[in-house]
Amino acid sequence: MVKIPKEILERVNKLRETIKRHSHLYHTLDKPEIEDSAYDALVRELEDLESQYPALNTPDSPTQQVGDVVLKEFSKVEHKVSQWSFNDAFDEDDIRAFDERIRRLLDGEKPEYLVELKIDGLKVVLTYEKGVLKTAATRGDGRVGEDVTGNVRTIRSIPHNLKQQVSIIIEGEIWMAKTVFDKLNQERKKKGEDLFANPRNIAAGSIRQLDPSITRSRRLDSFIYDIADLQLGHAVSKLNTQEEELNFLKELGFQINPHYKKFDNIEGVVKHWEFWNKKKNKEDYLLDGLVVKVNDVEQQKKLGYTGKSPRFGIAFKFSAEQVTTLVEDITLQLGRTGVLTPVAKLRPVLVAGSTVSRATLHNEDEIKRKDIRIGDTVVIQKAGDVIPEVVRVVEEMRTGKEKIFKFPEHPVRDAYVQQKRKLEYFVSRNVFNIDGLGKNIIQQLMDANLIYNFDDLFTIKKGDLETLERFGEKSIDNLLKAIEKARDVTLARFIASLSIPQVGEETARDLAEYFGTPKRFAEATFEQLTAINGVGDVVAQAILDWFSPPAGGKENKKLYDRLLKYVRVQSPKRPSFGKLNGKSFVLTGSLEKMSREEAKEKIRTLGGNISSSVSKNTDYLVAGADPGDKYEKAQELGVKILNEREFLDMLR
Numbered sequence: 001m002v003k004i005p006k007e008i009l010e011r012v013n014k015l016r017e018t019i020k021r022h023s024h025l026y027h028t029l030d031k032p033e034i035e036d037s038a039y040d041a042l043v044r045e046l047e048d049l050e051s052q053y054p055a056l057n058t059p060d061s062p063t064q065q066v067g068d069v070v071l072k073e074f075s076k077v078e079h080k081v082s083q084w085s086f087n088d089a090f091d092e093d094d095i096r097a098f099d100e101r102i103r104r105l106l107d108g109e110k111p112e113y114l115v116e117l118k119i120d121g122l123k124v125v126l127t128y129e130k131g132v133l134k135t136a137a138t139r140g141d142g143r144v145g146e147d148v149t150g151n152v153r154t155i156r157s158i159p160h161n162l163k164q165q166v167s168i169i170i171e172g173e174i175w176m177a178k179t180v181f182d183k184l185n186q187e188r189k190k191k192g193e194d195l196f197a198n199p200r201n202i203a204a205g206s207i208r209q210l211d212p213s214i215t216r217s218r219r220l221d222s223f224i225y226d227i228a229d230l231q232l233g234h235a236v237s238k239l240n241t242q243e244e245e246l247n248f249l250k251e252l253g254f255q256i257n258p259h260y261k262k263f264d265n266i267e268g269v270v271k272h273w274e275f276w277n278k279k280k281n282k283e284d285y286l287l288d289g290l291v292v293k294v295n296d297v298e299q300q301k302k303l304g305y306t307g308k309s310p311r312f313g314i315a316f317k318f319s320a321e322q323v324t325t326l327v328e329d330i331t332l333q334l335g336r337t338g339v340l341t342p343v344a345k346l347r348p349v350l351v352a353g354s355t356v357s358r359a360t361l362h363n364e365d366e367i368k369r370k371d372i373r374i375g376d377t378v379v380i381q382k383a384g385d386v387i388p389e390v391v392r393v394v395e396e397m398r399t400g401k402e403k404i405f406k407f408p409e410h411p412v413r414d415a416y417v418q419q420k421r422k423l424e425y426f427v428s429r430n431v432f433n434i435d436g437l438g439k440n441i442i443q444q445l446m447d448a449n450l451i452y453n454f455d456d457l458f459t460i461k462k463g464d465l466e467t468l469e470r471f472g473e474k475s476i477d478n479l480l481k482a483i484e485k486a487r488d489v490t491l492a493r494f495i496a497s498l499s500i501p502q503v504g505e506e507t508a509r510d511l512a513e514y515f516g517t518p519k520r521f522a523e524a525t526f527e528q529l530t531a532i533n534g535v536g537d538v539v540a541q542a543i544l545d546w547f548s549p550p551a552g553g554k555e556n557k558k559l560y561d562r563l564l565k566y567v568r569v570q571s572p573k574r575p576s577f578g579k580l581n582g583k584s585f586v587l588t589g590s591l592e593k594m595s596r597e598e599a600k601e602k603i604r605t606l607g608g609n610i611s612s613s614v615s616k617n618t619d620y621l622v623a624g625a626d627p628g629d630k631y632e633k634a635q636e637l638g639v640k641i642l643n644e645r646e647f648l649d650m651l652r
Contacts, residue, residue, distance in 0.1 A: 004053050012056055015046040019062045074146040074208070077137040079125060081169055081228040084142065084305060086291065086315040087626075092270055095292070098314045099266040102294060105303055105311065114242040114295040115272055116260040118315055119223055120286035121175030122204040124152060126224075131165035133158070138207070142592075151207050154216035159253040167231040170249065172224035176203040177284045180219045197355070199286055221285075224254040241295045262295060269316070277318050289317040309625065324394060325349040327376045330361065330405040334417050339501075342367055342405070344378075344390060351382055359388040364407045371395075375402035419452060422499045426454050430505055431497045432489060435482040436475070444468060453559055454497065457483060458566035487567050494569050495521065498560070502542040506612040510534050511543075512572050513609070518564055522547060522557070533584055534611040578607025580650075586614050588631055589624030591644050602651055614639060622647045 019042050043062070050057045089095045102111050123139040136152035137145035152158055155174065162168075176199040184202070185195045196202045206218040227245050239245050246256050259276075263269050273290055280287040293313040294300050303311040329345040342361040349356055359380055361367050370393060372378065377397035378390045423442050427434040434457070445451045450464050460483065465476045489497075496508035503511070514532050515521040529540035547557050585603050587596055587610070594602075599622065600610050614621060614633040621634040621641045634641055642650065 002053065002055070004055065008049060008053065009056075012046065012049055015042055015049070016060075016062055018042060019046065073210075074148060076140075077135055077145050077147045079137065079140075079143060079145060080127070082142055083123070083125060083139045083145070083171070083228075084310050085139075086313050087309045088289075089292075089314050089316045090319075095270060095273070095314070095316050096266060098292070099269075102303065102312070106299060109299065110264070111299060112295040113263045113266070113269055114260060114293050115263060115269055115316075116225060116291045116293070117257050117276065117283075117287055118289040118291045118317075119173040119175050119257065120200045120288040121173040122200075122207055123171065124148070124174050124207070124222070125169065125171055125228065126152070126158065127169050128162055129167050131162040133160050146208070148207050150212045151209060151215040154212050155220050155222055157222045157255040162252045164252060166252070168227060168252075169229040170224055170254070171226040171228055172222050172254070174203055174207055174220055174222050175199065175285050176206070176218065176220055178286070179284055184218070195355075222255060223257045224249050225256065225291075240297055242293050242297070242300075243295060245297075273316050273318075280318055287318065289315050292316050306625070323349050323351050323381075324377055324379055325356075327372065327374055327378055327390075330367070330372070330374055332407075334421070340407075342407075344372065346378075346380065346388075349380070351380060351388065356380065356382075356388045359390050361390065367405060373402035373404050375399075416446075420446060423451065423454070423457075425499060426497045427457070427486075431493050432486045433493075434486045436479050437482065441479075453562075455559065455562045455566055458487065488570065489567055490570050491516070491518065491521070491572055494518065494563075494567065498546070498556075500543055500546045502539040504612075506610065507534060507539060509572075509610065513604070516571050518560075518569050522560060533609060533615070533617055534613060572604075578605070581607030583608045583619045584611055584617055585609065585620050585622060586611050586618050586630055586634070586639075587622045587624070589627035591622075591624040593644065593648060599647070606651065620647075 046062065050061065089098055099111075125137045125139065125145060126133060127135045127137075133149070133153070135147060136149045136158075137147055139145055152174070153160060158172075178199060181196065181199040181202065188195055202218065203220055206215045206220055209215050225246070227239070227249065230239070239248055243260070243262065246260060250256050261272060263272065269290075269292055276287070276290060291313060292315075294303060300310070300312040305311060326347040327344050328347055331343050331345060332340045333343045334340055342364065344359045344361050346357050346359060361372060370390065372390060372393055377394040379392050379394060380388055380390055382388055420442060423446075424439055426432055427437045427442070437457075442451070445460070445468075448464075448468060450460060451457055460480070462476055462480060465471045465479070490512065492505070492509040492512035495503065495511050496505045510532050511521060511524075511529075514528075515524060524543065526540050526544060529535050529543060530537060547560070548554070549556070580603060585600075585608050587599060590596075591599055603610060611618060614630050614637060616637055618634070618637070618639045621630060621639050622644070623631055623634075623641050624644055631641070633639075
């Protein structure tokens with residue numbers, strides 16, 4: 001054995017202590033004392049010394065111990081088996097339709113259903129080779145996920161080594177217990193830290209921590225529920241049912257949810273759903289439904305898959321949780337285009353796992369229709385278990401002291417707040433995409449009188465930033481580089497960035513393709529604008545009013561011209577010919593083989609046009625999974641509807 005010099009031992013020990021301390025300061029306490037580059041240098045030095053002297057490469061080293069070495073980013077993992085998502089059933093009619101579909105496809109064979117609880121957490125895909133955990137990945141887009149192996153190793157219920165040396169790919173859910181969540185929030189409250197929203201969000205966020213020690217501290221748990229791939233051998237026999245798969249997973253050492261049950265008819269499934277819909281809040285984990293699967297594996301194979309989902313299973317979602325609370329006030333919220341949205345300030349209440357204290361009331365008509373008053377007791381729920389909404393007023397709770405909210409006839413729109421919203425949108429990913437320029441930085445720059453209008457961003461100098469707090473040389477250089485990079489912008493993004501009322505990103509693309517240059521767009525007439533598919537009278541007038549307000553003034557036009565001095569606008573590349581030349585497309589639903597944006601780009605490349613709404617001028621509606629109202633509209637108007645396969649054939 002090579003003798004290790006005393007000074008090397010001392011250096012290694014000091015490096016380990018220092019790295020652990022700064023990892024804790026940065027990732028746990030959020031109080032870094034050194035730059036990232038300095039921290040990285042310490043880690044590299046320790047790695048080099050451990051490489052020189054392998055005896056130093058011990059499990060307690062920050063380079064070996066899970067959670068102490070901070071990763072720069074998560075690497076991508078290509079799933080060996082596609083990760084599907086189940087279609088949803090929201091009521092008894094949906095689940096009965098599913099049963100009828102199964103029986104029809106099985107052509108007389110009787111199905112047996114295995115029903116499991118649907119845990120509201122984060123899906124994870126685990127790969128074991130000869131019984132040893134090799135990778136853990138998030139679902140991602142179903143084809144490619146993120147490698148979170150280091151973080152998943154910190155979860156005690158996920159074994160590193162199985163009880164049998166099998167090679168297997170399994171799927172499961174990572175979650176946080178409600179009791180753990182409550183205790184964590186109590187600790188944060190004592191420290192004066194922001195509280196976490198709900199167990200599901202914190203579980204997802206914890207798995208994506210760059211420092212696994214934070215993940216470990218969150219005490220996550222898991223349930224494993226499916227085998228995606230299994231190499232059969234002399235020790236592993238064929239598994240014939242979903243129930244046998246669950247039992248086998250348990251034998252291997254995984255934690256499975258014990259509340260699964262078999263039914264030979266859909267009536268039993270419905271009653272089981274009714275039971276758990278009432279009992280869902282009794283467990284120490286969040287539930288959002290049941291997963292109903294055909295139990296027989298051979299029948300599963302016979303039923304197969306659609307472009308997005310397995311035909312042999314469905315997620316039977318629980319009804320949205322509704323609770324009552326008090327409307328303490330109604331306020332107006334100002335958007336970037338100047339639209340005022342009424343918002344109900346609520347007495348804080350827990351809904352579907354998270355605390356709700358505000359709910360949008362949409363507009364004045366909605367308030368009048370539901371007769372919502374300040375002081376009312378209201379029923380609220382999360383629409384799709386996500387967005388808080390007021391369902392109705394509990395009128396029998398009224399005391400007579402409730403106040404009717406009246407929209408001001410001439411509301412004062414805070415110009416400063418509106419301008420901040422516009423700047424936040426201007427720098428966002430889908431517009432100028434200025435990396436590192438978030439809400440807090442914009443606020444800081446506005447407070448320092450460095451920016452107010454869009455063009456001010458392109459006049460910022462290094463010296464302007466050096467006097468500001470939290471701006472080191474590295475962060476200043478990165479921000480200035482991002483601003484410089486943003487000077488090259490497409491015409492579509494340029495138009496979208498202006499926050500013209502009624503003009504979103506899709507309409508901005510249509511305008512860019514029609515006019516081709518900033519000059520032509522600025523000189524647009526009402527007749528030209530309304531000739532564009534998807535641009536009606538209201539949108540056309542909004543554009544004209546932006547350039548030349550009815551009350552007079554040319555401030556927007558002056559801003560437009562100033563901005564053009566600082567940016568380089570790229571005209572759209574419009575093909576002079578193509579197999580889709582002149583054809584109008586509308587897209588709805590999610591596609592399996594590509595994103596919506598990729599599909600739109602392919603259509604444009606071949607000369608086609610994209611519209612955001614279906615009309616008699618639409619040539620094709622491309623319908624992916626879970627299509628919306630556009631599908632019915634297309635049927636009414638006789639527009640040709642393409643499924644994803646037909647659409648892909650058209651592109652070839």
